[in-house]
Amino acid sequence: MKHTLVALVENKPGVLNRVTTLFRRRNFNIDSLTVGRTENPFISRMTIVVDSDADPEQVRQQLYKLINVIQVEDVTHLPGVSRDLALIKVQVDSQTRSEVVQLCDIFRARIVDVTPDSVIVELTGDEQKISSMVELLRPIGILEMVRTGVVTMTRGEEVLAANNYAQRTGQPSNGHRATVI
Amino acid sequence: MKLSGAEIIWECLIREGVDIVYGYPGGAILPFYDAMSKYPQVHHVLVRHEQSAAHMADGLARATGKVGVAIGTSGPGATNLVTGIATAMLDSSPLVCITGQVASPLIGSDAFQEIDITGITLPITKHNYLVFDIHDLAYTIREAFHVARTGRPGPVLIDVPKDVQNAKIEFEYPEGEIVLPGYHPPKEASTSALEAMLRMIGEAERPVILAGHGVLMSGAMREVLEFAERTQTPFALTLLGKGGLPEIHPLSLGMMGMHGTGYANLAIQNADLLLAFGMRFDDRVTGNLKTYAPNAKKIHIEIDPSEIHKNVRADLPIEGDLKTVLNQLLPSLSPLEHKSWLGQIRDWMEDADERDIVNQDVGERLFAAHVIHDMWKATGGDSVVVTDVGQHQMWEAQYYLHQNPNTLITSGGLGTMGFGLPAAIGAAMGLKSSNVWAIVGDGGFQMTMAELATAVQERVPVKIAIMNNGFLGMVRQWQEFFYEERYNATPMYAPNFVKLAEAYGIPARRVERRHDVIPTVEWANSITDGPVLIEFVIEKQDIVYPMVPAGADLHAMIRRPLPEKNSV
Numbered sequence: 001m002k003h004t005l006v007a008l009v010e011n012k013p014g015v016l017n018r019v020t021t022l023f024r025r026r027n028f029n030i031d032s033l034t035v036g037r038t039e040n041p042f043i044s045r046m047t048i049v050v051d052s053d054a055d056p057e058q059v060r061q062q063l064y065k066l067i068n069v070i071q072v073e074d075v076t077h078l079p080g081v082s083r084d085l086a087l088i089k090v091q092v093d094s095q096t097r098s099e100v101v102q103l104c105d106i107f108r109a110r111i112v113d114v115t116p117d118s119v120i121v122e123l124t125g126d127e128q129k130i131s132s133m134v135e136l137l138r139p140i141g142i143l144e145m146v147r148t149g150v151v152t153m154t155r156g157e158e159v160l161a162a163n164n165y166a167q168r169t170g171q172p173s174n175g176h177r178a179t180v181i
Numbered sequence: 182m183k184l185s186g187a188e189i190i191w192e193c194l195i196r197e198g199v200d201i202v203y204g205y206p207g208g209a210i211l212p213f214y215d216a217m218s219k220y221p222q223v224h225h226v227l228v229r230h231e232q233s234a235a236h237m238a239d240g241l242a243r244a245t246g247k248v249g250v251a252i253g254t255s256g257p258g259a260t261n262l263v264t265g266i267a268t269a270m271l272d273s274s275p276l277v278c279i280t281g282q283v284a285s286p287l288i289g290s291d292a293f294q295e296i297d298i299t300g301i302t303l304p305i306t307k308h309n310y311l312v313f314d315i316h317d318l319a320y321t322i323r324e325a326f327h328v329a330r331t332g333r334p335g336p337v338l339i340d341v342p343k344d345v346q347n348a349k350i351e352f353e354y355p356e357g358e359i360v361l362p363g364y365h366p367p368k369e370a371s372t373s374a375l376e377a378m379l380r381m382i383g384e385a386e387r388p389v390i391l392a393g394h395g396v397l398m399s400g401a402m403r404e405v406l407e408f409a410e411r412t413q414t415p416f417a418l419t420l421l422g423k424g425g426l427p428e429i430h431p432l433s434l435g436m437m438g439m440h441g442t443g444y445a446n447l448a449i450q451n452a453d454l455l456l457a458f459g460m461r462f463d464d465r466v467t468g469n470l471k472t473y474a475p476n477a478k479k480i481h482i483e484i485d486p487s488e489i490h491k492n493v494r495a496d497l498p499i500e501g502d503l504k505t506v507l508n509q510l511l512p513s514l515s516p517l518e519h520k521s522w523l524g525q526i527r528d529w530m531e532d533a534d535e536r537d538i539v540n541q542d543v544g545e546r547l548f549a550a551h552v553i554h555d556m557w558k559a560t561g562g563d564s565v566v567v568t569d570v571g572q573h574q575m576w577e578a579q580y581y582l583h584q585n586p587n588t589l590i591t592s593g594g595l596g597t598m599g600f601g602l603p604a605a606i607g608a609a610m611g612l613k614s615s616n617v618w619a620i621v622g623d624g625g626f627q628m629t630m631a632e633l634a635t636a637v638q639e640r641v642p643v644k645i646a647i648m649n650n651g652f653l654g655m656v657r658q659w660q661e662f663f664y665e666e667r668y669n670a671t672p673m674y675a676p677n678f679v680k681l682a683e684a685y686g687i688p689a690r691r692v693e694r695r696h697d698v699i700p701t702v703e704w705a706n707s708i709t710d711g712p713v714l715i716e717f718v719i720e721k722q723d724i725v726y727p728m729v730p731a732g733a734d735l736h737a738m739i740r741r742p743l744p745e746k747n748s749v
Contacts, residue, residue, distance in 0.1 A: 010363065014311075018303060025304045061487035067308045067328060070363040165362045 002031055003056040003076045004152050007046040008038070008162055010068040018066050019046065026062055028054040032149035038162035043070065045162065047151045070165055073154075080154040084147055086130045087112075088121045091141035100140060107133045118143060126150075184352040186315045186345045187212040190279060191220040193322040196354060199223060199250050201241065201610055203234035205261075207254025208294060210281030212346035226610070226639055229631035231258050233603035235265020235336075236629070239274045240607030243590045244565060244617075248275045248329050249607065255281045256294030259340075260301065264597060267305040269336040271594025272421060273394060275329040276336035277322075284344040285313055299340050307335030315348040320355045327359045332366030333485040334398060366484055367500040374499050375510050378480055381497060382412060382514070385454035385478075387522045390416035391437065391466075394593075395459015395484060396425035401504035402586050405458055408507060412517040415526055417445040419460050420578055421593045428582035429562075434526070435582075438466040439729045440575040443738055444529035446729065450736040451525075452477040459483065459503045462492040463594070468735035482506050536726070536741045539580065545694045549573055549648045549719045552698055553580040553620065556646065559702035564644075565590065565617045567608055569601030569625030572654035575725045577620050599628030605643045606636050615642035615709040623649040623675045633685045636712040644705050645714040647678055650721045658724050662739070682714040689714040 009015050016035055023030050029051035038045045050059055056074045063072045090100055100119055104111055107129065113120035123133055127150060134145070154160070184192065190213055194202065203226045206214045217225055228234040231253040238249025249269075253262045259280040269276040282288065283295040299311045308328050310321050318341070325337040370378075382388065396405050402425055409416050409432050416426055417437040428435060434445035449455065455477045460466070467473045470492060481488075481495035482503050489498040499506060534540060539554045553576050556564075566581055567590040568574040574591055583589050590608055592600040605619030626647050636643055657671040682689035688708060692701050692715060705713045726741035 014299070017300070021303050055490070058487065058491060061489070064363075065485070065487055067361060067364050 001052050001076070003050050003052070003054065003059070003074060004082070004150070005048045005050065005056065005060060005063070006073050006075050006152055006160055007048060007063060007069055008043050008071045008160060008165070009046060010070065011037070011042050011044045012068055015044070015066075015068045018068060019048075019063065022062055022066060023050075026059075028059050034149040034151050036151070040162035040165065043162040043165055045160075047149070049150055071160065073160060075152055075154050078154045078158060079156070080152050082126045082150050082152045083124055084127050084130050084150045086121075086123045086134070086145060086147045088123065088134065088137060088142055089118055089144040090121060090137050091117060091143050092119055093117070096140050100137070103133065103136055109133065182352060183349045185212065185216065185347060185349050186318055186341065187216040187347070188219065189315070189318050189352055190322065190341065190346070191216055191223065192352065192354065193319050194223055194250060195220065197248065197322070197326045199248070201226060202250040202252055203228055203237040203607065204252025205231050205234060205254065205258055207258045207281065209255035209283055209343050210252065210258070210346075212343060213252070213279070213281065213341075226635065228603070228635050230629065231261035232265050232599065233629050233632045233635070235262045235276065235278065236268065236597075236600050236603035237607030237610070238276055238278075239265060239269045239272075240567060240590055240604030241611035242269075242274050242276060242607075243272075243604075244587055244608035245611040246587070247611065248277055248326055251276065251278045253278070253280050254294065255283055255298070256296045258294075259296055259298035263301060263305065266302055266336045266338065268592050268595045268597040268600060270305045270307070272592065273334050273398065274336065275334035277325050277329050278336060278338045280338065280340050281346070282311070282340045282342040285342040286344070288342065298338065302338050305336070306338050309338040309340070311340045312345055313342070315345050315350050318345065319352070323355055324359055324361070328361075328364065332364070366502070367486065368502050368505050370482075370499045370501045370506040370509055374497065375506075375513070377497050378499070378510060379513060381454060381478055381480060382456075382517070386519065387452045388412070388414045388454040388456060388519065389434070389448050389452040389477075390414050390456045390458060391419070391449070391460050392416050392422045392425050392458050393419045393460025394421035394425075395482075395503050396422055397586050399459060399484070399503040399505075401459070401507055402426065404504055404507035404511065407511060408514065411514055413519050413523065414456065414517075415448060415523065417441065417449065419463070419466055419593070420591060422460060423578060423589045424583040424586050427584045429584060436578050438463075438735075439468070439731070440579065440725050440727065442579070443533045443727050443740060444526055446727075446735045446738060447529050448526050449474050449477075450734075455479045457481040457483070457493075457495070461485075461488045464492070464731075467492065468729045468733055468737075472734040474735075536743055538741060541744050545696070547693060547695055547698075547717060547719045548723055549576045549650070549717070550580050550723075551695060552646075552648065552692075552717045552719060553577055555695075555698040556618070556620075556702050557581045559699045560616070560618070560706065563616070564588070565608055565612065565614065567591065567601055567605035567617065567619050569619075569621040570596045570598045571622045571625060572650075572658065572723070572725050573620055573622045573648040575655075576648075579725075598625035601625055602629050602636075602645065603632045605645070606632060606639070606641050609641050609643040610639065615644075618644045618646060620646045620648065622654060623647055623651065623678075624653045624673055627675065630681070633682065633687060633712065637685050637687060640711045642709050643712050645712060647714070647716045648719050649675060649678065649716050650719050650723070651675065652721060654723075655725070657722070658728075661722070661724070662728070662730070678714065678716040687712045687714050689716070691716045691718060693718045
C-alpha cells in the first residue's frame with residue numbers, strides 16, 4: 001500500500017531540491033509529488049506519495065530534519081479528499097468522437113479542445129477514476145497525456161493550516177530573485 | 182556605518198565568539214581576505230589544503246564545544262572542503278564553512294572556478310545557504326551558527342558571491358531570538374515516558390547502558406554516571422562516546438561493537454534491557470541486526486527523532502535532550518543491585534584478560550597495542566588524543582582509557598583517513614594546550630602530512646605519534662581474513678618520517694624497541710613550544726582483536742588466540 005504524506009514547507013528557493021535530494025539519498029521511492037501555494041504566501045504545501053517499502057514514519061522524521069520543512073503528516077489512514085487532474089489528448093474521427101463524449105459524460109470529464117482529428121479531455125478525480133478512464137480511452141487512441149499527481153486534504157476537523165506559522169524572523173528582504181519552489 | 186559584505190562576515194564571526202578561523206584564500210573570497218587586517222581579534226590560520234581547514238575547525242569544535250569555522254574560495258576551494266564537511270556531518274560536529282562564490286551575475290554560466298557548492302553539499306550539511314543579497318548576510322550567518330550548534334549539531338555552509346562581499350550597506354546586527362518555523366529540537370520527555378522507563382528499569386535483571394556521542398554533546402556525563410552507579414548498571418561506550426564516562430570504573434565495559442571488548446558485546450547480546458543514551462545503532466556497533474540483543478527491551482533516548490526506529494526498533498522511544506531527560510528521571514530513580522549479572526560480566530572479563538596482548542610477553546617486538554598502552558601510562562591517561570582511521574584508531578580505543586570528556590577526537594561515522602593531524606592541530610589551538618597527541622598510521626598521515634608546515638608556521642605544540650607498519654593495516658587485516666591474504670595495494674612505501682620532520686624543523690625520533698617507548702613519549706612531553714614527532718616502527722602484520730566481521734552476529738567475535746602454555 002502506498003503512503004500519502006502532506007508537508008508544509010517554507011516557500012524558498014531550493015526547498016523542492018532539498019526534499020527530492022533527501023528521497024534519493026535515503027532510497028525512498030516517490031510515486032508522485034506535487035507542490036503549490038497555500039493560504040500563507042511564505043508557505044508551500046507538498047503532497048508526497050511514497051512506495052510501500054518505505055517506512056512512512058521514517059520518511060516523516062527524515063523530512064523534519066530539513067530546516068525548511070515545517071510540518072509533515074501521514075494522511076494515508078485519515079479520511080480525506082484526494083484529487084489528480086489529467087489532460088488527455090485523444091485521436092478521434094467522426095465515429096469515435098461521440099464515443100469519447102459519452103465516456104466524458106459517465107466520468108464527468110470535460111472536453112476542453114476540439115479539432116477535426118483530436119480532442120483534449122480534462123478529468124479530475126482520485127487516481128483510480130483517472131486510471132479507469134485512461135484504460136477506456138486507450139483503445140480509441142491516446143496521443144498525449146499529462147497528470148498533475150495527487151493533492152490531498154483531510155476531511156472535517158483535521159486541519160493543516162499554513163496560517164498557523166508566521167514568517168521566520170530576520171530577512172529584511174527576501175533577496176532571492178525568484179521563489180522557485 | 183556602512184560596511185561591506187566582507188566586513189559584515191567578520192563582524193558576525195566576532196559576535197559569535199569566533200577567535201580562530203582556518204582557511205585558504207582565492208579569487209572569489211578575496212574581498213573577505215582583504216578585510217581581514219581590520220579584525221586582528223580573529224586569528225586566521227593558513228592551511229595547506231582546504232580539507233584540512235575543515236578538519237582543523239572540526240577538531241577545535243570537538244575539543245572546545247565551540248563552533249569551528251573554515252573558509253575556502255569558490256570552485257576547487259569549496260570542493261576540497263567537502264570531505265571535511267562530510268566528516269563533521271557524520272559525527273555531528275558543529276562547523277560553519279564560508280565559501281566565496283563567483284559574482285552573482287555569473288552564477289550558472291560555468292564561470293572560472295564556479296561550482297554549485299550548495300548543491301554539492303546539500304546531503305552532507307545540516308543546512309546550507311547561498312546569499313544573493315547583502316541585506317540577508319548578517320542574519321544568515323547568525324542563523325547558521327544557531328543551526329550548527331543546537332539540537333543535533335552539524336556543519337552548515339554559507340556560499341557568498343563576490344559581489345555580495347563587495348556591496349556596502351548600513352550595518353545593523355540582527356539581535357533577538359531566532360525563529361525557524363521548521364526547527365524545534367526536542368528537549369523534555371513526557372511524564373508517561375518517564376514512568377514507563379522507571380518501570381522497565383525496575384523489571385530488568387540484565388541491563389546495559391549504551392553511551393554514545395550524545396552523552397558528551399548533551400553534557401550529560403554526570404547524569405549518566407549517577408544513573409549507572411545508582412542502578413548498578415554496566416555501561417558500554419561507542420567509539421565517539423569514549424570520554425563520556427570514566428573507563429576506569431567497576432561498571433565500565435569499554436567500547437562496544439566490531440572491535441569492542443568481548444565482554445561488552447557479550448553483555449549486550451545477553452542483556453534484557455538496553456538503555457541507549459545518545460547513540461544511533463550504527464552497523465559497526467550492532468553487527469547483524471536480526472540477532473542483535475535478541476532478548477533485550479530497548480529504551481532509546483535521542484535528540485534526533487529520525488534516529489529512533491531507524492536501525493533498531495525501540496520499545497520505549499524518548500525524543501529529547503539526554504541531560505534534560507535524565508535530570509527529569511533521576512529524582513524518582515531508586516537504587517538497584519544486579520549482583521549476579523555483574524558477576525557474569527566479571528567472568529567474561531577474566532577470559533579477555535588472558536587473551537589480551539598487553540598481558541603477553543612479546544619480548545622486544547613492538548606491538549601498537551603496547552605502544553598505546555605505554556603512551557597511556559606515560560601521559561597519565563589525561564592527554565587529548567586525536568586519531569586517524571584504521572588499526573591504530575581501534576587500538577587507541579581499546580588501550581587508551583579515557584576518564585574525561587572530549588579527550589578522544591576521531592572520525593567515527595565517515596572514517597576519514599587524513600583526519601588525525603589536522604584535527605589535532607585544531608584541537609591543540611582551540612585548547613591552547615601542548616597535551617594533544619595525534620596518533621596516526623603511516624597511511625592516513627601521508628594523506629594530510631602537508632599540514633606539518635601549518636603546525637610549524639603556527640607553532641602549534643601538537644605531538645604526533647606515527648604507528649608505522651608499512652601497510653594499510655586495517656585493509657590488510659580484512660584481506661587476511663576475508664580475501665585469502667591477497668595483499669593487493671596495501672603494502673606502502675613511506676619516507677623517512679624522522680628526516681621528513683627535520684626538514685620542517687620538527688624534532689623527531691624513531692622508536693623500534695619496547696623499552697624506548699615511555700622515555701621517548703616523556704621526551705616528547707617535554708617539548709611544548711612547537712610540534713614534535715615520534716615514529717613507532719611496529720609489527721607489520723598484527724591484527725585488531727576481537728573482531729566482529731561486517732554483518733556477522735555481535736557475539737560471533739574473532740578472538741585473539743590464547744597464548745600457548747608452557748610451549749617447549
